[in-house]
Amino acid sequence: ATPTSIMVGTGKAAENGILFKGGEHLEGTHQLQAIVLDKTGTITKGKPEVTDFSGDEETLQLLASAEKGSEHPLAEAIVTYATENEIDFVDVDDFSAIPGHGIEATISGKHILVGNRKLMQKHQIVLEDSEEKLVDYETNGKTAMLIAIDGKLRGIVAVADTIKETAPEAIKHLKELGIEVIMLTGDNERTAQAIAKQVGIDQVIAQVLPEEKSDKVKEIQSQGKKVAMVGDGVNDAPALVTADIGIAIGTGTEVAIEAADITILGGELLLIPKAIKISHATIRNIR
Ligand code: ADP
Ligand code: MG
Numbered sequence: 001a002t003p004t005s006i007m008v009g010t011g012k013a014a015e016n017g018i019l020f021k022g023g024e025h026l027e028g029t030h031q032l033q034a035i036v037l038d039k040t041g042t043i044t045k046g047k048p049e050v051t052d053f054s055g056d057e058e059t060l061q062l063l064a065s066a067e068k069g070s071e072h073p074l075a076e077a078i079v080t081y082a083t084e085n086e087i088d089f090v091d092v093d094d095f096s097a098i099p100g101h102g103i104e105a106t107i108s109g110k111h112i113l114v115g116n117r118k119l120m121q122k123h124q125i126v127l128e129d130s131e132e133k134l135v136d137y138e139t140n141g142k143t144a145m146l147i148a149i150d151g152k153l154r155g156i157v158a159v160a161d162t163i164k165e166t167a168p169e170a171i172k173h174l175k176e177l178g179i180e181v182i183m184l185t186g187d188n189e190r191t192a193q194a195i196a197k198q199v200g201i202d203q204v205i206a207q208v209l210p211e212e213k214s215d216k217v218k219e220i221q222s223q224g225k226k227v228a229m230v231g232d233g234v235n236d237a238p239a240l241v242t243a244d245i246g247i248a249i250g251t252g253t254e255v256a257i258e259a260a261d262i263t264i265l266g267g268e269l270l271l272i273p274k275a276i277k278i279s280h281a282t283i284r285n286i287r
Contacts, residue, residue: 037182050081163245182201233252
């Protein structure tokens with residue numbers, strides 16, 4: 001009856017929008033003890049919007065033009081904001097993304113930096129009295145980015161992303177199933193804590209560089225725990241592979257879906273506890 005039960009289990013899951021890549025992952029799902037969730041696009045909708053901008057018009061023009069070269073959701077928010085404010089975009093001569101830090105660009109001879117404190121420190125930009133403002137944004141769950149032009153701080157832009165409506169309920173169900181829930185993000189500690197609080201997560205690993213995400217999963221595994229990683233981004237792919245079970249958000253990138261063992265349609269987080277319940281019912285039938 002074993003293969004039949006597995007077929008029934010994965011079939012039931014599929015009907016609910018939970019796509020298992022193979023029946024063997026039902027067993028792995030049954031054994032899970034901890035779940036690591038990416039923040040942006042997994043717990044949040046991944047559609048951030050600019051809430052605050054301080055700086056002059058030239059700063060906004062250079063900021064938005066530079067961000068046009070980035071595929072990051074933060075960049076999209078800034079480009080949308082500038083478009084709404086009828087800013088004319090200018091040609092970018094040189095652009096590079098610095099993972100976990102921000103971006104760097106050259107526009108008509110001017111050197112532009114947009115990103116977090118780490119990026120500004122690397123370039124020895126003096127932050128003057130902006131720390132208080134940053135803390136205020138971050139405490140409210142916003143992601144704040146600093147803008148420097150030719151070595152001088154010229155502005156701050158803050159964006160907010162909203163949590164998925166069903167996220168708190170999904171986290172609650174996971175905890176009821178006895179699963180440890182952890183948030184993993186490249187964003188700063190304060191913003192991460194504010195979002196975690198909104199959804200009921202009490203373990204946060206923040207300021208993690210993209211290439212470090214998979215190491216964090218390994219650390220939890222080294223405590224003897226079976227771990228699932230849930231993510232949507234290209235950055236999450238190595239961690240999805242490392243985890244005992246990788247779960248991709250159906251609305252996420254193709255790369256994440258490729259790397260995962262399970263895909264949840266529509267990015268509905270309630271499907272994660274649902275998948276665990278189905279795995280329990282299936283494995284119980286086998287034994
Ligand atoms: P996550 O996707 O988990 O939020 P990332 O590693 O992509 O984290 O980014 C970490 C931080 O790097 C962001 O919170 C932001 O401060 C900075 N950053 C990344 N991309 C950009 C960008 N295009 N423009 C400005 N800052 C950025
Ligand atoms: Mg993400």
